[in-house]
Amino acid sequence: MRHAIDHKSPIPLHAQAETLLRQMIAEEDYQNGKTFPNEIELAKVLAISRSTLRQAINKLVFEGLLVRKKRTGTKVAKSVVSSKSNNWLSFSQEMKLRGIEVKNFEMQVSWVLPDEDVVDFFEIKPDRKVLKMEKLRGTPDAPFVYFVSYFHPRVGLTGEEDFSTPLYEMLENEHSVIATLSKEEISAKAADSFIAGKLQIPLHNPVLFRKRFVFDHGERPIEYNLGYYKADSFVYTVESSR
Structure with a gap:
């Protein structure tokens, strides 16, 4: 996975995670319905806590950019x-x-x-x-x-x-x-x-x-x-x- 968090940056981790997720949302694979990595996997890759990652995901779900469902995972919302x-x-x-x-x-x-x-x-x-x-x-x-x-x-x-x-x-x-x-x-x-x-x-x-x-x-x-x-x-x- 080419996305990464800069742990030495003064930018808060949740803000960096939000920016990273926005970049992922714009990628063709995710636009075409590919499911995001689950929270445990993604948090581990980024070396951040699940609560920090969830804070960023929740914000994008609230904005209508992501859809999160049990058993099916998190996906990019349809073009609304x-x-x-x-x-x-x-x-x-x-x-x-x-x-x-x-x-x-x-x-x-x-x-x-x-x-x-x-x-x-x-x-x-x-x-x-x-x-x-x-x-x-x-x-x-x-x-x-x-x-x-x-x-x-x-x-x-x-x-x-x-x-x-x-x-x-x-x-x-x-x-x-x-x-x-x-x-x-x-x-x-x-x-x-x-x-x-x-x-x-x-x-x-x-x-x-x-x-x-x-x-x-x-x-x-x-x-x-x-x-x-x-x-x-x-x-x-x-x-x-x-």
Whole structure:
């Protein structure tokens, strides 16, 4: 087994084990249904305790990336995307972290007059145009999410940027705008004809609807984001600690 834990590293063992498991999840054999080594065997190979290994496995089971069943062992979950509420990233960063290959089916950038919700969030005049980005994304097989993002004029976007790169990395590297706070609202909606057409689902099918409000370090608004997810292709998990 080529995977290994660095026992001299300052990174906690459970965190290293989690990273290693994520790498294994992305491997073709495990994607095709190969069962993970059992906990006793894997813990022995990595020279860590079963409780440390189990901590990492439990986290990935909770995220929906692994499925653990008695007598059949631990396997990679079927291609349902999972997002965590306490560790927000750009969509590209999230999917890369989870080893999920992403395809852009559509992307469009335009300058528009904002609607009332965007005007209120950005606290701008209604006749001031903002940059709007639309993306239809998914796995290579089919789209599962349609995004609409509006950006505050203060950010300085021109529309000529490479929006196929991770969004928040691009904002930081090219515009010195650092996204530090995200607030989200999650609800269920019935797909209208436009969303149903984009996601290739029947009219009125349920979709997970996520609003994301993104701020910089001064808590100034940066992005107003709407996401429409196919209900059978996305799991949103919440992790709380006390």
